[in-house]
Each structure stands twice: as structure tokens, then as C-alpha cells.
Amino acid sequence: MINHNSITQKVERSLKKRYLKEKLFKAMGFASVSVAFLFLLILVSDITIKALPAFVQTQITLEIELNTEKLGINQNSTTVEIKQADFRASIRDALRKQFPDVKKRTQKKDLYSLVSIGAEYQLRDLVLENRAYLGTTKKLSFIADDDVDALVKGVIDRKVEESARRIKNFKLGLIEDLEKNGQIEKTFNWSFFSNGDSREPEIAGIKGAVMGSLYTLLVTLLMTFPVAVAAAIYLEEFAPKNRMVDFIEININNLAAVPSIVFGLLGLAVFINFFELPRSAPIVGGIVLSLMTLPTIIIASRSAIKAVPPSLREAALGLGASKMQTVFHHVFPAALPGILTGTIIGMAQALGETAPLLMIGMVAFIVDIPQSVADPATVLPIQVYLWADSPERGFLEKTSAAILVLICFLIAMNAIAIYLRKKFEKKW
Amino acid sequence: MSNQTDKATLASMHADHGTTVGQPFCDNAKLSTRNVDVYYADNQAIHDVSLDIGRNEVIALIGPSGCGKSTYLRCLNRMNDTIDICKVTGQLLLDGQNIYAKNQDPVLLRARVGMVFQKPNPFPKSIYDNVAYGPRIHGLTSNKAELDDLVEESLIKAGLFKEVKDRLEAPGTGLSGGQQQRLCIARTIAVQPEVILMDEPASALDPIATAIIEELISELRKNYTIVIVTHSMQQAARVSQRTAYFHLGKLIEVGETNQIFTNPKHELTEKYITGRFG
Numbered sequence: 116m117i118n119h120n121s122i123t124q125k126v127e128r129s130l131k132k133r134y135l136k137e138k139l140f141k142a143m144g145f146a147s148v149s150v151a152f153l154f155l156l157i158l159v160s161d162i163t164i165k166a167l168p169a170f171v172q173t174q175i176t177l178e179i180e181l182n183t184e185k186l187g188i189n190q191n192s193t194t195v196e197i198k199q200a201d202f203r204a205s206i207r208d209a210l211r212k213q214f215p216d217v218k219k220r221t222q223k224k225d226l227y228s229l230v231s232i233g234a235e236y237q238l239r240d241l242v243l244e245n246r247a248y249l250g251t252t253k254k255l256s257f258i259a260d261d262d263v264d265a266l267v268k269g270v271i272d273r274k275v276e277e278s279a280r281r282i283k284n285f286k287l288g289l290i291e292d293l294e295k296n297g298q299i300e301k302t303f304n305w306s307f308f309s310n311g312d313s314r315e316p317e318i319a320g321i322k323g324a325v326m327g328s329l330y331t332l333l334v335t336l337l338m339t340f341p342v343a344v345a346a347a348i349y350l351e352e353f354a355p356k357n358r359m360v361d362f363i364e365i366n367i368n369n370l371a372a373v374p375s376i377v378f379g380l381l382g383l384a385v386f387i388n389f390f391e392l393p394r395s396a397p398i399v400g401g402i403v404l405s406l407m408t409l410p411t412i413i414i415a416s417r418s419a420i421k422a423v424p425p426s427l428r429e430a431a432l433g434l435g436a437s438k439m440q441t442v443f444h445h446v447f448p449a450a451l452p453g454i455l456t457g458t459i460i461g462m463a464q465a466l467g468e469t470a471p472l473l474m475i476g477m478v479a480f481i482v483d484i485p486q487s488v489a490d491p492a493t494v495l496p497i498q499v500y501l502w503a504d505s506p507e508r509g510f511l512e513k514t515s516a517a518i519l520v521l522i523c524f525l526i527a528m529n530a531i532a533i534y535l536r537k538k539f540e541k542k543w
Numbered sequence: 544m545s546n547q548t549d550k551a552t553l554a555s556m557h558a559d560h561g562t563t564v565g566q567p568f569c570d571n572a573k574l575s576t577r578n579v580d581v582y583y584a585d586n587q588a589i590h591d592v593s594l595d596i597g598r599n600e601v602i603a604l605i606g607p608s609g610c611g612k613s614t615y616l617r618c619l620n621r622m623n624d625t626i627d628i629c630k631v632t633g634q635l636l637l638d639g640q641n642i643y644a645k646n647q648d649p650v651l652l653r654a655r656v657g658m659v660f661q662k663p664n665p666f667p668k669s670i671y672d673n674v675a676y677g678p679r680i681h682g683l684t685s686n687k688a689e690l691d692d693l694v695e696e697s698l699i700k701a702g703l704f705k706e707v708k709d710r711l712e713a714p715g716t717g718l719s720g721g722q723q724q725r726l727c728i729a730r731t732i733a734v735q736p737e738v739i740l741m742d743e744p745a746s747a748l749d750p751i752a753t754a755i756i757e758e759l760i761s762e763l764r765k766n767y768t769i770v771i772v773t774h775s776m777q778q779a780a781r782v783s784q785r786t787a788y789f790h791l792g793k794l795i796e797v798g799e800t801n802q803i804f805t806n807p808k809h810e811l812t813e814k815y816i817t818g819r820f821g
């Protein structure tokens with residue numbers, strides 16, 4: 116006879132232990148998630164706080180006399196002529212006019228350096244857009260120099276004694292005069308999103324790096340996705356099971372573990388030196404990164420294809436679908452969400468990759484915003500690296516801002532991934 | 544006692560075809576198989592099976608679990624090709640043509656020999672697309688109206704049309720288990736194969752759904768040849784004309800369904816149908 120009572124007792128006794136284990140595991144899991152989330156929160160909020168000043172820009176309003184005689188141009192001048200005119204002089208004239216007492220050479224230098232070096236180009240572009248300004252006197256706003264910017268934002272403390280302050284008393288006096296006159300204001304820094312890189316922190320923008328990253332990722336995606344998916348489908352569905360295929364499989368897995376800088380060296384040797392593709396260009400960067408992401412996407416795609424239930428294949432084959440039709444009508448669509456997830460992970464990896472791109476010259480200082488995949492460019496993580504490496508104070512906040520842009524880029528990519536997955540994941 | 548000797552003589556009559564007793568052969572064979580052996584790697588799952596399947600007949604394959612019914616069935620439309628370790632030897636003919644010949648295209652073969660699987664496996668598509676898939680890939684219809692008709696006709700034949708006619712665009716996987724199985728049958732007959740292989744089509748169904756499918760099989764018999772694997776002897780008795788009993792990979796006995804169930808000649812068959820094992 117089975118003693119049911121004693122069995123019930125045994126089960127009851129073990130039950131307590133089992134529930135305790137479950138509770139413990141749940142608590143540990145929750146703790147891990149919390150810790151991970153906390154670190155993320157600290158990281159992101161730290162970067163955000165540091166980056167915020169980069170989105171504000173100090174502007175100085177000056178009364179500019181656009182004297183046609185001094186500038187040597189008029190409203191009918193050609194674009195080239197206007198571009199050659201000396202706008203710097205107009206700005207300096209305006210500054211001198213406002214502070215007529217400044218006479219000494221060193222003091223003049225302080226005076227002229229209130230506005231950014233980029234101010235003359237700002238003025239030039241304004242004139243090019245509005246030729247009617249020529250011959251008139253206008254109140255116009257210019258980007259302030261990075262030191263002025265730092266002072267206005269409070270990064271440089273005015274109360275510190277003069278010897279320990281980057282801005283000396285004389286220049287401070289000038290700035291405070293301008294402030295009293297209401298000629299200094301803080302505006303949203305749109306130019307951060309529309310300018311390329313610069314040696315001057317106040318005019319350096321992220322657009323060059325954003326476009327560089329976009330072009331590079333575009334090349335990477337176009338090169339990797341078709342190749343990786345084709346390779347995964349072939350290996351999973353069509354390849355004979357033999358030594359050769361095992362060998363290929365091992366090598367793909369090995370490729371995924373190769374340090375990324377090796378791909379950079381390969382890119383330098385093969386694509387730049389041998390095929391003579393342009394240096395520093397997204398096309399080469401994209402190819403190098405696609406070599407790097409290829410194994411990731413192949414491996415993810417293969418496991419997605421493997422996860423498609425065999426009954427689906429049998430259903431199609433049983434109806435007389437060819438192997439090709441079975442794969443492309445049924446297996447591939449069913450595996451697509453998984454393949455897309457793998458692809459986005461690979462692309463996110465590529466977005467954050469720095470080392471191989473250093474090797475192919477994408478670390479060069481490039482002011483122009485790239486217009487195609489063959490133009491010299493840099494990418495977001497390298498922009499972060501370059502700015503972090505710059506001595507000027509103003510680049511500190513720019514570095515954090517660039518990191519923030521990079522993170523936003525990643526979030527956008529993940530959002531696309533989730534959207535695509537939801538779209539194709541009709542779990543019927 | 545005399546019964547015993549009867550069995551012995553019958554067994555010797557078919558000595559060249561293993562131990563099969565009864566009438567494994569017929570004159571008007573649609574499918575004809577001789578000395579079929581099937582191996583999964585080194586493991587032999589089918590031993591020397593020889594069996595004919597007559598035109599427009601329903602033949603039931605019965606036997607204990609693991610005896611090789613599914614394996615044998617899957618040889619008939621080369622579904623075993625999809626299993627790498629599976630090897631089939633022997634002669635299998637469809638209308639006198641070798642199924643396993645080098646020049647026999649398995650895709651064409653499967654269009655002629657359709658299959659309904661043990662577990663319903665509709666595509667994750669709409670009900671309409673499920674049924675239309677076969678005709679589409681084979682180019683059986685020339686326009687949308689024809690395809691619509693074919694889909695409707697197939698669903699009617701499978702006894703599903705009334706239940707789904709208002710939601711043909713709804714996902715096929717959203718149907719109940721029994722409805723899904725009938726959808727799979729509709730999908731198979733939409734291709735208008737000559738032979739339909741059914742692997743325990745009613746194993747997951749309630750008595751009502753089972754009755755619908757059994758009725759359907761009797762109906763389909765007019766136009767198709769049907770091989771059905773079943774664990775239910777009542778079902779075999781209701782739908783089939785002949786019954787084949789498999790045991791440990793061997794074909795033990797084949798005969799008129801009535802005779803198999805009332806007067807089995809082999810003692811293994813007798814034991815199985817009287818429920819002494821299996």
C-alpha cells in the first residue's frame with residue numbers, strides 16, 4: 116500500500132524549500148536588473164548634465180555698418196566678390212566704435228576676441244543671403260568666443276581673483292558693459308546641429324560626424340545584410356552537411372571574435388593601398404565595418420532560421436513547394452524578426468566602433484560636411500574621441516553632447532528594430 | 544489447430560515477401576512498393592515491406608506506436624528526403640513510375656501525392672492564403688475568380704466552408720485544432736493530388752470533428768486514393784476497404800478491413816486488435 120499521507124507530508128516539507136529558492140532567485144534577479152538600471156541612469160544623467168551647456172550658445176549683438184566703399188562691394192557684386200570682401204574689418208570697426216577708449220594693442224586684441232573667429236563668416240553668409248543689407252547699418256548677432264561663452268554660462272567664475280582667471284579684468288569689464296547694454300544673450304545652439312567640426316569650440320558642430328556615421332552605416336547595411344542573410348539561408352537550408360561546411364562555420368565563429376582593429380589594418384592594406392579607394396571615406400569605413408558585423412548577423416540569422424518549426428517546412432514541401440519556395444515564402448518571413456534583431460545589434464556595434472576606423476584615416480580633422488560616401492568624413496565615436504582629446508575648455512561640453520547624440524542615434528536604431536519586429540512578428 | 548496450419552501455409556506462400564500474410568497485392572495498383580527498407584542512420588525502421596495500394600481505395604495502416612507507419616507513409620511522397628540520415632531502398636512505383644528514380648522530381652511527386660500531417664500545421668497566413676498557396680505555386684488557376692472558386696470548393700469539400708466563409712482573411716492559426724486540421728485537408732485537396740497520405744489526421748480531434756473528417760474521407764475516395772495511418776481501429780473499420788498491420792517495422796498482415804477485424808490470420812494481428820498489446 117502506498118502511504119498517501121506520508122507522501123503529502125514529504126511534498127509539503129520540500130515545498131517550503133522550493134518556494135524559498137524561488138523567492139531568492141526572484142530577489143536576486145530584481146537586484147541585478149536594478150543595479151544595471153541604476154548604472155545606466157547614472158551614466159546617462161551624468162552625460163546629459165554635462166552636455167546641456169553645449170546646447171546653449173552666447174550671442175553678441177553688434178551694430179554693423181556695411182559700408183560699400185570700405186568693403187569694396189555693392190548689391191550687384193558677384194558671389195565670388197562678396198566672398199572675398201573683408202568682413203572682419205566691419206566687425207572690428209563695430210567693436211571699436213562701441214569702445215572708443217580702447218587704444219592699446221593688447222587691449223584691442225582682447226576687444227576683437229570677444230566674438231568668435233567664425234563671426235566674419237556668419238556676416239558673410241548673412242550678406243550673401245540678403246544683399247540689401249549692403250550700404251546699411253544693421254543690428255546683428257554673432258557667436259561669442261568660447262571664453263566669453265564660458266564666462267556667461269558661469270563655467271569661468273568671475274569672483275576668482277584675476278591671476279587665477281582665464282578672462283582678465285579688462286576683458287571682463289568689456290563683457291559686463293555689453294551685458295549691461297543687453298547686447299549679450301543666450302540662445303539655443305542650432306549651429307551645433309548644422310556645423311561641421313572646427314578648431315574653435317564655439318562653432319564646432321556635430322553634423323559632419325552624424326552624416327559620416329549615416330553614410331558609413333548605410334554602406335555597412337547595404338553590404339552586410341544581403342550577404343549575411345544569403346549566407347545564413349544557404350548554410351542552414353541548402354548546404355550539404357560535410358567537413359567543408361563545418362570548417363566554414365568554425366571560421367565564421369572565429370571571425371566574430373577577431374579584434375576589430377585587425378579589420379582596420381586589413382582595410383588599410385586591401386581597400387586603400389591595393390584598391391586605392393579614398394582614404395578617410397565612409398565607403399571604406401563601411402566595408403571594413405561590414406566585414407566586422409558580417410559574422411554577428413550571420414550567426415543571429417542562422418539561429419532565427421533554425422528556430423522556425425520544421426512543421427512549417429514540411430507543410431510547404433508536402434504541398435509540392437520547391438525548396439526555394441519553402442525557404443522564401445515561409446521560412447524567411449518567419450525568421451525575419453529574429454534576423455532584423457540580429458542586424459540591428461550588428462549595426463549598433465558598427466555605430467560604436469572606433470578602432471578599425473582610426474586605421475583607415477577616419478580620424479582626420481575634417482571641417483566639411485560629407486556629401487557622399489566617397490567624401491572624407493569622421494564618425495560619431497571618433498568625434499567624441501577627437502573632442503575629448505582637445506585642450507580647449509569648450510570641447511568638454513561638446514564631448515558630452517556628442518556622446519548624447521550617439522546615444523540618441525542608438526535609441527533611434529533600437530526603436531526602428533522594435534517597430535520592424537512588431538510589424539513582421541504576426542504571431543498567427 | 545487447423546487454423547494454425549492455415550496461417551503457416553499462408554506465411555510460406557509469401558515467403559519471398561517477409562512474413563506478410565493476407566493480400567498485400569492488387570491488380571489495379573496506384574502505388575506499388577516492393578522490398579522497401581528504411582534506415583535512420585544505422586537503425587533500420589522498415590524491414591522488407593511489399594504492399595500495393597489500389598486505385599480509389601482507402602487503405603488503413605495500423606500498428607503499435609513506433610512500428611514505422613509514419614516512416615512508410617513518408618516514403619510515398621519522399622518526405623523522408625528532408626531527413627538527412629534517412630535512407631530508403633527497394634522499389635516504389637506510382638502508376639508504374641519509380642518514385643525514387645533519379646529523374647523523378649520530388650516537387651512534382653508531392654503535387655501528385657499530397658499529405659496531411661499528424662499535427663495540424665497551417666501556414667501563419669490567412670485562411671484563404673492557406674488554401675490558395677498550393678494552386679498558386681503550381682499555377683493551377685489562371686485568374687482570381689477561378690482561384691476563389693477553387694478555394695471555396697476545397698473548403699466545402701473539407702467541411703469547413705460554413706464555419707469560415709465570413710472570415711477568409713482571418714489567420715488560419717486562429718482556428719480551433721479540429722478546424723485547423725480540416726484547413727490542412729482543404730489545403731491538400733486544393734492541389735488536386737491523385738493520392739492523399741494522412742498521418743493520424745483525427746488524433747487530436749473530438750468525436751464530432753472526427754466524424755466530419757471520416758465522412759470527408761469516404762467522400763474523397765471517389766476521386767482520390769487515400770492512405771491513412773490511424774490508432775483507432777474503429778476509425779480504420781469505418782473508413783477503409785483494406786487494412787495493413789505493421790509490427791516492429793515489418794508488414795505483418797494485409798487484408799480486407801472486415802476480415803482483418805473479424806478474422807485475423809496472423810496471431811500478432813489478432814493480439815493487437817483484441818487489445819492484448821499495442
Ligand SMILES: Nc1ncnc2c1ncn2[C@@H]1O[C@H](COP(=O)(O)OP(=O)(O)OP(=O)(O)O)[C@@H](O)[C@H]1O
Nearest residue numbers: 583586588606607608609610611612613614615626
Ligand atoms: N527522424 C528520425 N530519426 C531517427 N529515427 C527515427 C526518426 N523518425 C522515426 N524514427 C524511428 O523509426 C521508428 C519508426 O518510427 P515512426 O515514426 O515511423 O513510427 P510510427 O509507427 O509512426 O509511430 P507512432 O504511431 O507513434 O506515430 C521508430 O523506432 C523511431 O524511433
Ligand SMILES: [Mg+2]
Nearest residue numbers: 612613614742
Ligand atoms: Mg507516426
